[in-house]
Structures are given as structure tokens and as C-alpha cells.
Amino acid sequence: MGELLTLASRDVGDVEETWRQFVPSAALQKVDPRTFGFSWTSAAMPGLSVVNYRLAASVQSAIDPDDQLMACRVASRGAWVGTPGGDLNAGLPWLALDGPTTARWQQQADVRAFVFDRAEAQDQARCMAGDDRFALQSSTVGASPVSRDLAAHWERVFQHVAGTLFAPGPDSAIIEAELRRHALHTTLAAFSPAFVSALERSAQRTAAPRTVRRAIAYIEQHAHQAITVDDVATAAGISPRGLQYAFRRALDQTPMEYLRRQRLAGAHAELQEATGAAVSEIAQRWGFASPSRFARHYREAYGRSPRETMRGH
Structure with missing residues (x-):
């Protein structure tokens, strides 16, 4: 990948x-x-x-x-x-x-x-933080991690991202977009207290049903593409952190959980068609890098394994 x-x-x-x-x-x-x-x-x-x-x-x-x-x-x-x-x-x-x-x-x-x-990272950081003034510079980002716990977390995320990208398998723009966001978010959280503060300032703690409806419409239309929570928040006209609070209040779930449900539904439809593709290929196509994790989420959603769905059609 x-x-x-x-x-x-x-x-x-x-x-x-x-x-x-x-x-x-x-x-x-x-x-x-x-x-x-x-x-x-x-x-x-x-x-x-x-x-x-x-x-x-x-x-x-x-x-x-x-x-x-x-x-x-x-x-x-x-x-x-x-x-x-x-x-x-x-x-x-x-x-x-x-x-x-x-x-x-x-x-x-x-x-x-x-x-x-750097330019792309700054654009994405501003989107994540909901602050168009946030800049990647020495006054906002330090050379040393904020704490040993965050340093250890950065190491774990690196191993996850590298392990996923280095493993053989078909290319997946969806997975790459999520890994890119995960790597940047973890790095900024580990080295930039200013980024974390911007995240907190952008939090919206009241319900926003119209915003949630716009986000849902965007997710349902683009779930098959390499979108992230940042893209959904931009389409809905709210910061990513604000969208998290709005979804929690309105739907008792996160935007990522809703996006995963839509992608599971897309994979479910393909499995029902039994086109001859392997389960792992379908999982990758819908943004699931780990076959075992995909199987667990799928069973939770549909009460049976992906292979059982494929064999039944």
C-alpha cells in the first residue's frame, strides 16, 4: 500500500x-x-x-x-x-x-x-483543530514530546501505520487517508500543546441536528471514497471536534462509527452479490485493513461472518 x-x-x-x-x-x-x-x-x-x-x-x-x-x-x-x-x-x-x-x-x-x-500538514491540522490561524512553527510545535505517555503512544501508532502500509495487499485510498490522518493527529498531539488547545477551543457542546443531517448525507454519498472525519466536518460546516459532540448528542455514536456502518453496508452488499472477489479484497476496498477486525465488526452488525454471507448467495 x-x-x-x-x-x-x-x-x-x-x-x-x-x-x-x-x-x-x-x-x-x-x-x-x-x-x-x-x-x-x-x-x-x-x-x-x-x-x-x-x-x-x-x-x-x-x-x-x-x-x-x-x-x-x-x-x-x-x-x-x-x-x-x-x-x-x-x-x-x-x-x-x-x-x-x-x-x-x-x-x-x-x-x-x-x-x-509541511503545507499539506498545516492545512489538515487547521481542519482538525477548526482554527484557520493555527500554524506549524516553532512557537506551536516543540522538538520534544509533551510527555512520556504521548511519546509511547506515538511509537505504537507508528508501528500500526507502518505495519499496515508495509504489508502486502491491494492499494486502498480509504485506508491510506485514515492512516495519514492518524499519523498526523498523533504526531501533533504528542508535540504540540497548542494543537491540543485548539482542539479543545473548537469543541461544540450543544446539539446540531441540521449539521448532523448534512454530515449523514455526505457520509452516505461518499462512504465508498477516501473521506475522513475532517472531510465530513468540512461538508457539514463544523469543526471535527464539534461534529463529534453533535453526533454523540444526536445519535449516541461518533461520526467514525457511522461512517464504518455505511462502509460495512457497502461490503455487505458486495458479499451478497458473490462476485468472486475474496473477502479480504472486499474488506480492503471498503477501508478495512485488518481482515479479523472487519470480520468482528461485520458479525456484530449482521450476526454472521462475511464468508457465511458469501456462501449463502
């Missing part, structure tokens, strides 16, 4: 060349080539690249992103990460936004990163 790239090499030049496909400012400054080994996996989609690589060598590297936002973790004993403003905790994820960031480690490191297009 996404544009996958895998590479294994013992050539020092391959590391820098590959990194610069995703972060043009990346540079290796000090490399001990005696024990060098390089294993890379990445997935690229519009607005987001997900990178996971292992580098066996003593290395110093540097990045200075301009039009990008990069959240990264260098997992290595004895690692050091620094910025002009001071050293960062190398045991936690860190974020590069404005100005250079340098990392150094001995022997071996596992490096994992989300690399966002």
Missing part, C-alpha cells in the same frame, strides 16, 4: 541517496564503514512518507527540513540527538521542523520516521 521501497546494501552512498528521496536535506557526516550494513523499508503516499530502516555502523547524520515536518525516533544504545537549542532526550521520539537536527550513534540504530509535507 502506498509506494513501497525496500533496499539492503553495504554501500555507504546508498543510505544518503535513499534518505534524500524523502528528506532532501539529509546528510551523513561521519560514518565508520568497517561494520556498515543498511536495511531500508518505506512507504510513500501524497503528503506522507513512512520510513523504517536499520543502519549498522557508527554514524553522525543531520537534517534541516524546510518544507517538511519530520517526527523521528532513533533507537540505539548511546544515541545522541541535538539541535541549536540544546540536546534532546535520545530515548524518545523527536520532531524536526525549523532548523537543523543532528543525531549520532554507535554500532547500530533502528530509525523510524513520519515525514509530512
